[in-house]
Amino acid sequence: MSEAVQYFQFVLAPQMLIGLVLGVAVILVALGLTIIFGLLDVINMSHGEFYALGAFFALALAQIGLPFWLLLLLVPLLMLPVGYIVERALIQRVFHSGDRHVRTLLLTFGLGLVMEDSYRLVFGPNPYRPETPITGGVEIFDIFLPSYRLFLIIVGAAIIAAVAFIVYRTRLGAMVRAAAFDRDMAASLGVPVQHVYAGAFAFGVALAGLAGVLLAPIYSVFPTMGRDFILMAFTVVIVGGMGSIAGVVVAGLLLSQIQAIVALYISPVWSDPVVFGIMVVMLMVRPQGLFGRLGHG
Amino acid sequence: MKTTRTILLAALLSATALSTAYAADTIKIGVDTPLSGTYAGIGQQVKWGLELATKEVNAKGGIMGRQIELIYEDSEANPAVAVQKAEKLFEVSKVDFLTGTVNSGATLAVGQVAERAKKLLATTVSFADSITGEKCSPNVFRVNAKAGQQSTALAAWLAKEKPKAKVFFLGPDYLMGRSTVSAFKEAAEKVGAKSLGEVYAPLGSKDYSQYFGQIRAAQPQVLYTSVAGNDTVRLFTQMQEFGLLKNLTLLGASGTVTSQNIAAIGKAAEGFATGVGYSTEIDNPVNKAFVAAFKAANKADPDLYGTDSYGLIYAYKAAVEKAKSTDTDKVRTALRGLTWSTPQGEKTIRAGDHQAMQTMYVVQVTNGQFKIISKVSGEDAIGPDTCTRF
């Protein structure tokens, strides 16, 4: 009996707690992705590189002496104009073609290549790691958790709640949802659709950048870091339902738990294929995902 | 008007004449190395090491009066690209000798190209035992230490330092990572260590904390890992975050902690020990001069990749001077059994498998610097010759 308790305490429970941290991290990256898809119908293949951009912004600003807490605010603000410009200057150019899906996907794929190589040009190929802003750890029911990870869970939950509030409970969010549901109708009701689109893209990209700042102390910073999350983030978005915020949260928590358990009981190598397999099955039986699209139903 | 044209023409002609004369005189060494992609950091060290040695040799009159010319191609750490670029270097640039390959897959594949082109390749980085073992080639040499040499040295130190140590193993889940772990495990068990368990994480894992439960439950004294690059940064800093580094000795492969990632790992790297063929600390005049010159030229410390690459130029120089030719067969004969001086001390190329023998060191990170804590002689570390092709 005591062995089972010990096993739970030392192995299973920490594993699930770690899964929770990972889940929050994935949700933070996937939130922006799902908003961009839900509203603009654009698969942002460069989303991982925007996540990296946030981390590199934080790295550069920390080097000139700005504190971490300020960066949490400053970096997303810096990302907003970047996202806005990218949407207006690049995505809008192919947005109205018949093959919107394919062409925006290709465009953002090209953009991702350029961004990743640019990081290597500016920062070199080697990794950096910002100091963890909160050191030490806490014991929850005798399970050790580093304080920064606890902080990440709390801040992550706050960000998710804030995003859900903005999208579902504010006038701004209502305009966004209206534009997602019926572009022409929204435009005729006086919604500045152009700005809403660019703004939503900027918002999604800023969320990716914020995730970059938050996760850099744990996952370190290097040019190809954007590839880390991208398959998992896409999976979460698809399983949750493209464009659904609740879907991203539920799918993110669920899939990261599945990954953690698979890693423990089968093999860590299988955690990626298993999660991917879930995505495939989901697409085959319920392509709209768990929760369906933003602005629809 | 006409005179200007004549002058221009004359200048052009003499320039071409000069450059052809120059080209005929140089010995060309092709460098097929990753300048972009995953291993760009290693490629940079390779480049720095080769350039420094070339500058020195050229300043002293080159090889048999001929200057060395390095010709680079970016292999992108992709064997398919490395092979294409190797062919370009052999067939278009007409290089006499090739080096620079980093990942083992690229070295093996480019070795084949060298065989077909009847030229020689020397790697200064790849450490898969098979390159000078079961997959050896008469046209491929290795001047750096292979994985076997590294684990032998480290296991010998462990047996002395912590007899009957309880060891846990954590490797990246791909063939090279697994074979590095199993090689060290075998070497360590032979000298009395006890294995508590092993876990393999996918290459490029984000989060290693999901394995910490198993490690904590096993209560090891020593953790051996063969992860490398960004993965090491994550593994070590996450272990530090979770307070796992207390009362635990970290051991690893030579590529686990290098000058590319040591800064990013920071304090979490303290106490890490590994078996390598090089440390900036090696106390001999050649090394002291080398480290000073390297730092002056590149504003960075040399690591084992940079140093092995630096040493290669001198090996090639010695071989060509011994052979009195750059002819492949003659240089191959001259390289076999060659003993030459490097910052790492004397190295000898074993004729039977083209593997360089050298003193191996165990180094430990102390205040962010690798310090030598133990030595194993070249003969003891190299292991049997398993190459049967020549």
Next chain:
Amino acid sequence: MVDALTRSMRASHLLLAILVAASLVVAAIGAALGDIFYLRLATEALIFGGLAISVDILLGYTGLLSLGQALYFGLGAYLSALVLMVVPSFWAAIAATTLASAVAGLIGGFIVNRVRGVYFALITFGMAQVAAKIVYNTRALGASDGLIGVPVIDINLGVTSISSGSPVGFFLFVLALIVVMYALAAYLLDTPFGRLLIALRANEARIPFLGYRTMTPRLAAYVVAAVIAGVSGALYPMLRGFVSPELMYFETSGNAVITVVTGGTGTLVGALYGSALLTLLKSVIGSFTPHHLIVIGILFMGAVIFLPKGIMGSIRPAIERMLARGEKP
């Protein structure tokens, strides 16, 4: 009667004839100069051109973007390498890869053709990632090191034989094979089957009312694409003597997509022009800067924005007009 599709196909054929003529000139010059590198580089460009044709069949004719075509290319390459190391026979390798990629295409096709649009892109992407990971971890396939030691073979053509080690000979042989695959694809796409595909792309909901199934033609197109990718892959180890897991990575699939979009989606021949251009570009830029991805990425984005039909797609209408004038009595 000649309709628009047939005419555009004819325009592609003419562009292919130009490409073949240019290739023959290159081969003649290369042979005269005793060149090895450029001829073999051109052979590689043709091989990756074959992969790009398979992407174009899907993207250009069914409107589905595959981000994982390297899966079949890699399958062909590995199988061909394994066969050649046991039996050094070209025909055995080709037979095995054709069969295997058809079967794999059928299985894969059942999975991926359940979905459309971006989902198709993501599912092909994920499937190839998983396959690459499995190969990367399989010791029998050389794992991360890949397989070396694929022998140079003599290709028995009945009347004569060609060595895969001969730069000119093998270049011409691969050229012929790629032309055959192009012709096969072009023929299929110009039949009622091809028209059905195009109709599906235009309006899928209506097709069942016309009495056709929607799944079968899509699946057939997917299998044809898989076979062309597989056979192209089979040629790779004959040229380079090895295979490695990198051949299955996303970089390979992504490059094929870049090739098709730059060369001209839906033209088939654009895949080959695109491959020639991209190979040349990489070879030139790669010698100047390690940051070739920035250059290629910007050029690619430019093509997506300003030249949505690609190079051949922009040239082809002029040729079509020319052909149309010629048709008048």
